[in-house]
Every structure is written in structure tokens, then in C-alpha cells.
Amino acid sequence: MNRRQTRELWTKPVPETKYLNAENVARYRLILRLFYENHSKLRYWLKAEEVYAGVMSWGLLDDYSLEQCQRDLETLVEWKNLTSRHDGGRATTIEEYLRKRFRYQMTPYTIEIERMLENLENIQGYGGSLEPTLLERLLGYIKRVRDIPEWPEGEALQLWRDLQNSFRQLHENASDYLASLQTGRAEELMLTEQFLVFKDTLTHYLRNFVIGLQRHGGQMEAILQETDPEVWQAFLHAVVTDEARMPSLEESITVEERMDRRREEWSIFVQWFTGNGHEPSDVIFLERATKDSIAKMLKYALAIQEKYKWGISRKRELDYLGQWFLSLDDVEEAHRLGAYTFGLYRTRHFQGEGERTSDSADLSMWDEMPVIRELKSRSRVQRKAGSTEAVRDRKEQQERARQAFLAGKASEDEILRKWVAMGEFSMSQLERLTLPERKFLLLWIGRCMASRSRKIRTPDGLEIRLQEPENGQRAKLVFEDGVLDLPDFRMFLKEVTAQ
Amino acid sequence: MRRIRKMAGGTQERLRAELQQAAQALLNRPWITKRKDPEMFLLVKSHYEKLRDWFHDHAGFSLIVTRSFAKLEKIPGSWQPWMRIETFHGPRDYALFAYGLWYLEGRGEAEQFLLSEMVDAIREHLLSLDVNLDWTLYEHRLSMARALKKLRELDVLVAVEGEESDWAREGGNHNVLYEASPMARYVLRRFPKDLTAYQSMEELIAPADQLLPAAADPGTGSDVQVRRQKIFRRLIQEPVVYDWQWPDEERRYVQTQRSWLIEQMRNMLNLEGRRFREGLLFTWTDVTGEMELFPTLAGESDLLMLLAGEIRRILHKNPGIFEKDEQGNLLLTRAEFEGILSRSKEYHGDYWSKGHREKTSSLLADELIAHLREWNLGMQEGVHIVKLYPAFMRWNGTYDWKGQAE
Numbered sequence: 001m002n003r004r005q006t007r008e009l010w011t012k013p014v015p016e017t018k019y020l021n022a023e024n025v026a027r028y029r030l031i032l033r034l035f036y037e038n039h040s041k042l043r044y045w046l047k048a049e050e051v052y053a054g055v056m057s058w059g060l061l062d063d064y065s066l067e068q069c070q071r072d073l074e075t076l077v078e079w080k081n082l083t084s085r086h087d088g089g090r091a092t093t094i095e096e097y098l099r100k101r102f103r104y105q106m107t108p109y110t111i112e113i114e115r116m117l118e119n120l121e122n123i124q125g126y127g128g129s130l131e132p133t134l135l136e137r138l139l140g141y142i143k144r145v146r147d148i149p150e151w152p153e154g155e156a157l158q159l160w161r162d163l164q165n166s167f168r169q170l171h172e173n174a175s176d177y178l179a180s181l182q183t184g185r186a187e188e189l190m191l192t193e194q195f196l197v198f199k200d201t202l203t204h205y206l207r208n209f210v211i212g213l214q215r216h217g218g219q220m221e222a223i224l225q226e227t228d229p230e231v232w233q234a235f236l237h238a239v240v241t242d243e244a245r246m247p248s249l250e251e252s253i254t255v256e257e258r259m260d261r262r263r264e265e266w267s268i269f270v271q272w273f274t275g276n277g278h279e280p281s282d283v284i285f286l287e288r289a290t291k292d293s294i295a296k297m298l299k300y301a302l303a304i305q306e307k308y309k310w311g312i313s314r315k316r317e318l319d320y321l322g323q324w325f326l327s328l329d330d331v332e333e334a335h336r337l338g339a340y341t342f343g344l345y346r347t348r349h350f351q352g353e354g355e356r357t358s359d360s361a362d363l364s365m366w367d368e369m370p371v372i373r374e375l376k377s378r379s380r381v382q383r384k385a386g387s388t389e390a391v392r393d394r395k396e397q398q399e400r401a402r403q404a405f406l407a408g409k410a411s412e413d414e415i416l417r418k419w420v421a422m423g424e425f426s427m428s429q430l431e432r433l434t435l436p437e438r439k440f441l442l443l444w445i446g447r448c449m450a451s452r453s454r455k456i457r458t459p460d461g462l463e464i465r466l467q468e469p470e471n472g473q474r475a476k477l478v479f480e481d482g483v484l485d486l487p488d489f490r491m492f493l494k495e496v497t498a499q
Numbered sequence: 500m501r502r503i504r505k506m507a508g509g510t511q512e513r514l515r516a517e518l519q520q521a522a523q524a525l526l527n528r529p530w531i532t533k534r535k536d537p538e539m540f541l542l543v544k545s546h547y548e549k550l551r552d553w554f555h556d557h558a559g560f561s562l563i564v565t566r567s568f569a570k571l572e573k574i575p576g577s578w579q580p581w582m583r584i585e586t587f588h589g590p591r592d593y594a595l596f597a598y599g600l601w602y603l604e605g606r607g608e609a610e611q612f613l614l615s616e617m618v619d620a621i622r623e624h625l626l627s628l629d630v631n632l633d634w635t636l637y638e639h640r641l642s643m644a645r646a647l648k649k650l651r652e653l654d655v656l657v658a659v660e661g662e663e664s665d666w667a668r669e670g671g672n673h674n675v676l677y678e679a680s681p682m683a684r685y686v687l688r689r690f691p692k693d694l695t696a697y698q699s700m701e702e703l704i705a706p707a708d709q710l711l712p713a714a715a716d717p718g719t720g721s722d723v724q725v726r727r728q729k730i731f732r733r734l735i736q737e738p739v740v741y742d743w744q745w746p747d748e749e750r751r752y753v754q755t756q757r758s759w760l761i762e763q764m765r766n767m768l769n770l771e772g773r774r775f776r777e778g779l780l781f782t783w784t785d786v787t788g789e790m791e792l793f794p795t796l797a798g799e800s801d802l803l804m805l806l807a808g809e810i811r812r813i814l815h816k817n818p819g820i821f822e823k824d825e826q827g828n829l830l831l832t833r834a835e836f837e838g839i840l841s842r843s844k845e846y847h848g849d850y851w852s853k854g855h856r857e858k859t860s861s862l863l864a865d866e867l868i869a870h871l872r873e874w875n876l877g878m879q880e881g882v883h884i885v886k887l888y889p890a891f892m893r894w895n896g897t898y899d900w901k902g903q904a905e
Contacts, residue, residue, distance in 0.1 A: 436819030
């Protein structure tokens with residue numbers, strides 16, 4: 001506990017310890033013990049069924065059902081001993097989903113509580129812990145070997161056995177542990193956000209181990225290399241002598257053979273700490289592997305945090321966007337913002353290609369042959385009696401349409417040509433006008449009057465300028481269907497090339 | 500004939516056709532996934548660099564390709580009313596669509612949840628922002644259901660059991676079991692800055708003002724590039740942009756660079772371009788395509804083409820009868836427009852769908868004018884004038900069939 005923490009913490013109740021004295025204490029304790037055991041084996045997430053099966057396998061509870069176990073798990077979640085997460089397993093119906101398919105995990109607090117209980121019970125730790133103490137113990141044994149001048153009977157063998165046991169434990173635990181960090185499961189775990197919770201504990205653990213390795217491993221190496229080899233030989237002799245004294249059912253082997261065996265075991269032990277000519281020691285290897293694991297974990301943790309952060313930012317962006325949409329009051333604006341942000345629409349284009357009757361870039365879309373489409377009937381009537389006989393040949397039909405079209409174009413052009421040839425005229429000079437002529441004239445006058453410069457350009461590439469009469473004379477225009485009185489404008493026409 | 504050509508330009512032609520196919524698929528689909536469309540995905544991958552560079556340089560669109568999908572993030576050049584999610588009725592639908600994605604954010608692949616959990620989370624979150632959504636209100640549920648349906652259409656949400664429409668109709672006692680898909684995070688496009696840094700809509704589509712090494716020929720400034728991107732964005736996405744619809748600078752560019760523009764559009768997108776007095780016109784010459792095409796399958800397209808033919812005949816008989824403005828648009832009064840429509844109905848109404856036959860001419864005119872607007876073929880100005888744009892005259896629909904109708 002940090003001294004500087006607020007004192008309020010000293011007086012708060014700790015719900016996490018409720019389970020130790022609750023009514024169904026046995027059930028709770030067994031459940032959490034199971035979690036703790038699994039935790040030591042790096043299995044963090046358990047399903048209700050697994051918990052139930054695990055607890056029942058100890059045979060310490062009678063009359064316990066899966067439903068009760070489920071309820072107990074919920075209670076432990078409430079007391080913050082466990083956290084729950086929806087099981088990744090796929091449900092295929094709403095009902096199945098609702099059957100609360102959760103997985104549970106121990107909270108860091110509870111891990112500490114169980115660890116304390118374990119210490120209290122003085123239970124040997126479960127496999128897979130990297131205990132620097134093992135190294136310390138080994139170092140102690142080696143120092144004793146070095147410092148004992150004479151071997152009392154039995155002492156050497158006892159020490160040898162302790163040393164070999166500790167060594168095996170160190171060796172196996174370390175490789176188990178590192179191996180377990182390399183398994184797919186652990187990697188998978190490292191990719192989940194829950195991993196962040198353990199990352200610190202785990203790296204702290206590994207770091208301690210590395211520090212232990214460096215400190216004790218280094219000392220070990222020094223002692224093994226610097227001590228007179230005779231000392232070790234004497235020790236091995238003492239061990240073999242002790243062994244010879246023991247009654248054994250084995251085929252009797254000679255002292256030499258026994259000695260060879262011990263020498264071999266010893267050299268493995270020494271090599272583990274000092275390496276040999278062409279291979280670095282296992283300590284170095286273990287240190288490297290541990291450091292690698294730390295690095296990998298930090299990398300994963302970083303990636304998770306990144307992903308999480310990125311997720312957060314996307315979440316924040318989507319939240320911002322959602323509010324933006326809510327602040328709009330018409331649908332057009334919403335469609336626009338949607339198009340700018342999601343772009344969920346298809347592009348649009350015209351289908352079909354008309355003939356090219358001209359290569360001029362100045363041809364108007366009105367003047368090119370159209371794309372002719374035969375329309376399908378959309379009613380039950382498929383063909384009316386007396387409907388236009390179909391033109392047999394599309395080409396012929398198009399040709400006819402084209403001729404008619406060009407003819408129409410010609411009459412229009414004629415009017416314009418006549419006036420352009422005149423160049424300029426006053427209204428009073430004009431003779432009787434046709435309807436199309438009136439159409440053009442009035443259109444131009446109207447447009448010129450609307451423009452400040454009294455000048456316009458027509459799509460046909462004419463520039464038309466209008467001059468108002470100086471003293472307001474008026475003129476009468478005669479048409480096929482009547483007379484129009486208007487100011488006696490003067491009109492100037494000029495052909496300009498289109499842009 | 501065709502076969503001979505194919506043999507001649509074999510590989511070259513095939514590669515170009517592939518490139519065009521991939522480009523059009525990217526432009527018109529939300530994305531292309533390896534799982535659902537492995538061939539197209541491979542096509543995109545094999546032309547990745549070319550596609551990426553072309554869209555980047557010409558339109559400022561970014562192409563995202565991962566191991567499992569490809570997505571082109573397209574941006575409107577000039578927003579058109581048809582650039583929308585058709586099924587959405589208003590801002591609330593869009594907001595709930597965004598909050599649906601918000602809820603999906605950070606969920607693992609195939610992670611399951613219930614509709615009730617999702618809508619409660621959204622409601623609670625919005626309550627904290629003082630926005631009151633009430634799932635007991637039918638309108639609110641409908642809005643959410645439309646958003647959910649769209650998410651499902653996009654495959655970012657999968658329904659395992661149940662229907663959101665039942666929930667929309669009857670509420671609380673219906674539920675749906677959903678599954679998340681990791682694609683959810685790609686629905687919202689990427690922006691150069693964090694989205695929360697944008698205050699106005701127009702900032703969202705501003706072309707990134709930076710010179711790209713690929714496009715940096717001497718003598719072009721970044722403003723030229725921005726202009727070019729704006730132009731391509733429109734040409735790529737819109738049916739037609741008349742000269743008068745471009746701002747001055749852009750119009751100048753379109754007029755002076757037309758042959759290059761036409762060439763680029765043909766090579767990359769298989770769109771045939773042609774210069775007319777009123778502007779560039781691009782057409783898609785195949786019968787079907789990834790994009791939406793005019794004439795559409797809807798009856799309104801038939802009627803517009805019929806009308807175009809009709810007006811062509813009237814003009815032929817009486818060339819000056821309707822006024823043309825200097826942009827090359829034909830001006831009809833609303834009465835004239837409806838009159839032509841009524842005459843068409845007399846002649847051809849028997850072939851029309853029942854709905855069109857029974858509409859009043861005014862309502863039918865409204866419907867057709869809306870269709871004109873959707874395709875930039877015309878509009879109504881004020882109360883009395885119907886403007887028909889030049890491209891309207893590119894069609895002529897007829898009921899004169901060859902031989903007997905089937």
C-alpha cells in the first residue's frame with residue numbers, strides 16, 4: 001500500500017473479500033480457487049460449464065447444480081471478484097443468446113487475495129512460475145559445495161539431490177513458462193483488451209526474473225568458472241561414495257560408471273550457467289527469451305492501446321457526425337452530409353451513343369441525330385389497331401428523321417441569314433413578319449433590354465445589339481395575325497465565332 | 500470482324516478492359532470484398548497501383564486495399580440531390596445510421612448482441628446529450644429500422660434471428676439477434692483530419708491542396724491540380740455538366756483541355772466523350788453497367804424520351820415556336836409542357852402503365868420534371884417555365900416497333 005494514498009481507503013469496506021465469509025463460502029472459495037489455478041496456467045476466461053465441471057471434479061460439494069453455479073458466478077461478478085464477458089461462441093437464436101452465455105475472468109484484486117490465501121496455506125506454487133528464488137537457492141547450494149572442505153557422510157548426496165531438484169524445477173518451469181507465452185492461446189489473449197489488465201503484472205514478473213537471472217546467474221557463472229575444478233570433483237566423489245552406501249535394487253554399476261554419470265549431469269548443470277565454447281549459456285538464452293517475451297508483450301499492449309485509441313477516435317468521430325446530422329433540419333442537407341461522409345450512392349451516366357453527323361465541336365446537342373429508343377408497352381395493350389406501321393428499317397427511319405430535321409434547321413437558318421445579311425435595321429424598316437420571325441425578334445429585344453449593355457449573344461453565334469430610338473419614336477410591326485406597337489429600336493446583327 | 504480486332508490487340512485490350520471494369524466497380528459499390536467477390540477483388544489488386552494513382556491524381560480519391568477488401572472513397576464534386584441513401588427520410592435516419600456504426604465500433608468479428616441492447620445503448624447515450632429518442636414512438640422506431648436495414652444491406656450488420664421491421668411495427672416484444680462485422684469501421688470515409696475538427700460541410704470535400712509527385716509537371720501549380728480534381732469528380736460521377744454549370748475557371752479548363760479529358764475518361768472509365776456547343780457529353784455505350792443509367796427502367800424515362808421525340812417533331816414543323824436561352828436550353832411554359840404531355844397520352848396512353856395513365860396532367864408533369872432534375876435534363880423555373888436542357892434532346896422514344904410485338 002502506498003503511504004501517500006488517501007486515508008479514506010483505510011476505512012472502506014472491501015467487497016472483494018465478501019466471499020471468504022459469505023453464507024456459501026465453500027462454493028465461492030472453490031470457484032475462485034479453480035479460477036486461480038487456471039490463472040496460474042494462463043487460462044483466464046472460463047465458461048460456467050467449465051467452472052461447474054471443475055468444481056465438481058474435486059468432489060467437495062454435494063447437491064450443487066449448474067444453475068446454482070451460474071448464480072454464484074453472478075454473485076461473484078457483483079462482488080467484483082470476477083468480470084464477465086459475453087461468450088464469443090455463436091448463438092443461433094435470441095433465446096440461446098439470452099441464456100447468458102458468459103465467460104468469466106478473475107479480477108486482479110481477487111488474484112492477490114487468492115495468492116495470499118495460498119501463501120497462508122503454504123501451498124507449493126503451481127507450475128509455470130518464474131521464481132528468482134530458485135536461482136537464489138541454487139546459488140546457495142553451490143556456495144555450500146564450494147565452502148565445505150570435508151563431506152560428512154550423506155551430506156553430499158542430500159545436497160546433490162536438492163541441487164538437481166531445484167535445477168530441474170528451474171529449467172522446466174522456465175521453459176514451460178516461456179513456451180506458454182509463445183502458444184497460440186497466449187498470443188490470442190495478448191490481442192484482447194483484457195490483456196492490458198495483466199500486462200503490468202506479467203511484465204513486472206518477467207522483469208524481476210530477468211534481474212534475478214542477471215544477478216544470480218552472473219554470480220553462479222563466476223563461482224563455477226573461478227573455483228578450482230578439484231573442489232567440484234571432490235564433491236562429486238562424495239556424492240558417488242554416499243550413493244554406494246545406499247542399498248539399491250538396481251543392477252550394481254561400478255563406481256566409475258556412476259562417477260561418469262554424475263560428471264555428465266554436473267557438466268550439463270555447469271553448461272546451463274556458463275555455456276561452452278561455441279554456445280552461449282542457457283541463462284543467456286533464457287534471459288533473451290524472457291526479454292523477447294517482454295518486448296512482444298509490450299508490442300501487443302501498444303497495438304491494443306492503439307487499436308483502442310483509434311476505435312475511441314472513430315467512435316468519437318461517429319458521435320460527432322451523429323450529432324451533426326441531428327442538428328440539421330432538412331432532408332436535403334442530411335443527404336448532402338451523408339454523401340460527403342459515407343459516399344453511398346452510385347454514379348450516373350447516360351446510356352447509348354448517337355450517330356455523328358458532324359465533327360464540329362460547335363454542333364449543338366439539339367442539332368445532332370438523337371438516339372432512337374423503341375419503347376416497350378407497360379400495359380396489357382401490346383399493339384393498337386391502326387397504329388403507325390413500323391418502318392421496316394431503322395436506318396431508313398433515321399434517315400427520314402434526319403432529312404426532316406435538317407429541313408427544319410434550314411428554314412430557321414434562312415431567317416437568320418436574311419437578317420444577318422442586312423447587318424442592321426430599324427423596326428420601322430421591317431416588312432410583314434412570319435410567326436417564327438416574330439418569335440426571334442421579340443426574344444432578342446426582350447433579352448437585349450434585360451442586359452445592361454443592350455447586347456447579347458445567341459447560341460447560334462450571333463451578336464445582337466439594340467439601340468433605343470433617340471427621341472422615343474415608335475414603330476408598328478405587322479404580323480400574320482396582328483399588329484404590334486413598339487419603340488423604333490435599331491438592331492445590329494453580327495456573326496461572331498463561338499468560343 | 501470483332502474477332503480479328505481481338506486477336507490483334509489481345510493483351511493490351513484485355514488489360515484495359517479489366518482496368519475499366521475494376522474502376523467502375525470501385526466507383527459504384529461501397530466496397531469489394533474478397534469473400535463475396537473474389538474475381539473482382541483480384542482484378543482490383545492486380546491493377547492496384549494504376550487505379551490508386553489515377554484516382555488519386557485525377558480526383559483526389561483514395562483507394563484502400565487490404566487483405567480482405569478494396570474500397571474507393573469517392574467524394575462528390577458538386578453535390579446532386581440524387582447522391583443520397585434512397586431509403587432515408589430525414590436527418591434522424593442518418594443520425595441513427597451513424598450511431599449504429601458508433602455502436603458497432605470496436606466490436607469483434609461476429610460478436611453478437613441484441614437489437615434491444617443496441618437501441619438502449621444509443622438511447623442512453625443520446626439522453627446524456629439531451630437528445631430524446633423514444634422507442635415507444637412508432638416514428639422513432641421506423642427511423643432506427645431504416646438505419647438498421649441499410650447497415651444490413653451493407654453487410655456490416657448481420658441478423659441471425661428476427662426482423663427489425665417487426666420491432667418497428669410493434670415495438671418492445673420483438674427482438675433481433677445481430678452479429679457485427681469488422682467492415683463497419685470502413686463505412687465512414689477517412690478524412691485528412693479528425694472529423695471533429697470540421698465545422699462546415701464544404702470543408703469535408705475540399706480537395707487536399709498538395710502537389711503529388713506523380714502530377715507535378717513543371718508549370719502546374721497546386722491550384723491547377725485542385726481544379727482538375729474538382730472537374731474529374733464531376734465528370735466521373737454526374738451524367739452531364741453543361742458549360743454554363745461550371746465556374747469560370749473550370750469552364751475554361753474543360754474547354755481548353757477537352758481532348759485530354761475525353762481521352763482520360765475513355766481509357767480509364769470506358770466513357771465515350773464528345774464535345775458539343777453546350778458542353779462535354781459523356782455516354783456509356785454498353786447496355787448495362789455498374790452505374791445507374793439513363794434511360795432508367797422506370798416508366799418516367801419512357802415518357803421523357805417520348806416527349807423529346809414529340810418536341811422534336813413540333814420544332815421541326817415550327818422551328819421558332821419555343822424560346823431558347825443563350826445556354827442552349829429550351830423554354831416552355833408549364834401549360835405548353837402539360838399540353839404536349841396530354842397529346843402524347845391521347846396517342847400512346849394505351850401503352851402507359853396504369854399509374855401514369857390515371858394521373859392528372861399536372862401531377863404527371865411534376866413527376867416528369869422531377870425525373871428531368873434527377874438526370875440534369877431540365878428543371879422548372881418559377882411557376883410557369885419548364886427549362887429543357889440540351890442533353891434532353893439526345894433521345895427520341897417511339898412506339899413504332901419493328902415487326903409484331905412479342
